[in-house]
Amino acid sequence: MTVQVETFPVPPLGCNCSILYSETTQSAIVIDPGGMEKEILEKLKKRNFKLTHILHTHAHFDHCLGTSEIASHHESASICLHREDLFLYEKLEMQCNMFGIHYSSGQIREVTHFLEDEEEIDFGIKSGIKVIFTPGHTPGSTCFYLNLEDKKILFSGDTLFNGSIGRTDLWGGDSTKIIKSIENRLFTLEEETLVIPGHGEFTKIYREKRTNPFFV
Numbered sequence: 394m395t396v397q398v399e400t401f402p403v404p405p406l407g408c409n410c411s412i413l414y415s416e417t418t419q420s421a422i423v424i425d426p427g428g429m430e431k432e433i434l435e436k437l438k439k440r441n442f443k444l445t446h447i448l449h450t451h452a453h454f455d456h457c458l459g460t461s462e463i464a465s466h467h468e469s470a471s472i473c474l475h476r477e478d479l480f481l482y483e484k485l486e487m488q489c490n491m492f493g494i495h496y497s498s499g500q501i502r503e504v505t506h507f508l509e510d511e512e513e514i515d516f517g518i519k520s521g522i523k524v525i526f527t528p529g530h531t532p533g534s535t536c537f538y539l540n541l542e543d544k545k546i547l548f549s550g551d552t553l554f555n556g557s558i559g560r561t562d563l564w565g566g567d568s569t570k571i572i573k574s575i576e577n578r579l580f581t582l583e584e585e586t587l588v589i590p591g592h593g594e595f596t597k598i599y600r601e602k603r604t605n606p607f608f609v
């Protein structure tokens with residue numbers, strides 16, 4: 394039994410959204426649905442997937458604008474976020490205004506589950522998805538680590554990028570914390586782990602340890 398992963402960038406800012414699913418149980422998780430909610434819903438419907446969780450690496454608008462629409466079609470799915478980012482989730486409209494994007498907070502669905510560091514996300518199978526708390530880009534930034542025998546993937550949000558790290562000049566960002574989070578929590582993962590960042594090209598842990606200009 395394994396977990397399949399499909400990742401695609403979504404507008405408005407090209408956030409990498411991922412769908413994780415098991416063909417055996419037909420259950421699925423969506424990570425960071427920043428947009429293209431209609432297409433995501435269609436993908437889930439086409440294969441008759443039962444959505445169990447909507448996970449957010451953090452609450453910047455480009456990672457959660459599609460959340461409410463998707464959740465309204467999947468009432469039993471948990472909407473998951475770290476508590477420290479709730480203030481951002483509640484200010485989605487303000488965030489959008491600052492970036493000139495139209496969004497009405499009347500549509501917002503409440504967070505139903507607060508993520509804890511080291512928590513395992515159970516989506517109907519022994520999934521091996523673990524929450525890693527990595528504050529810095531935002532106060533409540535988290536990464537998700539899929540740790541299977543044949544597959545090790547880190548969904549690093551806007552904490553770690555291919556050749557870069559997340560900005561820390563926005564609401565609650567902290568440049569000391571993001572470096573610590575990456576060094577202590579991400580660079581200690583298995584070197585061969587595939588990194589799917591919140592934006593841009595995929596990378597590997599060993600590659601970032603050796604070549605990322607913020608660390609070498």
Ligand SMILES: [Zn+2]
Pocket residue numbers: 451453530551
């Ligand atoms: Zn961000």
Ligand SMILES: [Zn+2]
Pocket residue numbers: 406408453455456551591592
């Ligand atoms: Zn982003």
